Amino acid sequence: MSVTTLRPGTADDAAAVADLWHAAWHGGHAGHVPDGLTAARTLAGFRERTPARVGDTTVAEVDGVLAGFVMVVGDEVEQVFVDAAHRGSGVATVLLAEAERQVAAQGYDEAWLAVVVGNARARRFYERCGWRDGGDLPYEVTVAGTTYVSPCRRYVKRVR
Numbered sequence: 639m640s641v642t643t644l645r646p647g648t649a650d651d652a653a654a655v656a657d658l659w660h661a662a663w664h665g666g667h668a669g670h671v672p673d674g675l676t677a678a679r680t681l682a683g684f685r686e687r688t689p690a691r692v693g694d695t696t697v698a699e700v701d702g703v704l705a706g707f708v709m710v711v712g713d714e715v716e717q718v719f720v721d722a723a724h725r726g727s728g729v730a731t732v733l734l735a736e737a738e739r740q741v742a743a744q745g746y747d748e749a750w751l752a753v754v755v756g757n758a759r760a761r762r763f764y765e766r767c768g769w770r771d772g773g774d775l776p777y778e779v780t781v782a783g784t785t786y787v788s789p790c791r792r793y794v795k796r797v798r
Contacts (some may be wrong), residue, residue, distance in 0.1 A: 742797040
């Protein structure tokens with residue numbers, strides 16, 4: 639059985655994180671967000687954004703290979719993505735628990751995250767992990783000067 643190892647993201651991880659982020663984002667969002675947003679989320683765009691985000695990133699490795707990552711900013715679990723080859727393996731559960739730990743360690747009582755309404759797989763996962771649906775969250779995303787409203791739900795969980 640493979641072991642999931644967590645560590646802080648580094649600049650050396652940026653390209654691999656960007657590639658995974660792009661593929662997994664499209665897998666969970668395409669068809670559930672405005673078409674213009676889907677078209678604007680290019681691999682080049684993810685590669686451009688990722689280097690500035692490595693300080694917020696914890697990566698999961700399985701057998702030395704990037705399997706997933708989380709990004710935590712304040713009390714928000716901003717990104718949770720797992721490579722398709724590792725879905726169902728427990729990597730996401732390990733990453734989410736780490737994100738919850740980080741939010742609690744910063745002194746917050748409750749963590750929150752946004753999940754696209756149509757991403758039923760992710761919503762079931764969060765609910766299995768003890769998160770609850772806190773209601774509508776019209777999440778604004780600006781890409782290349784255009785703002786899109788992504789139909790999301792705000793999920794919350796008490797972390798301390």
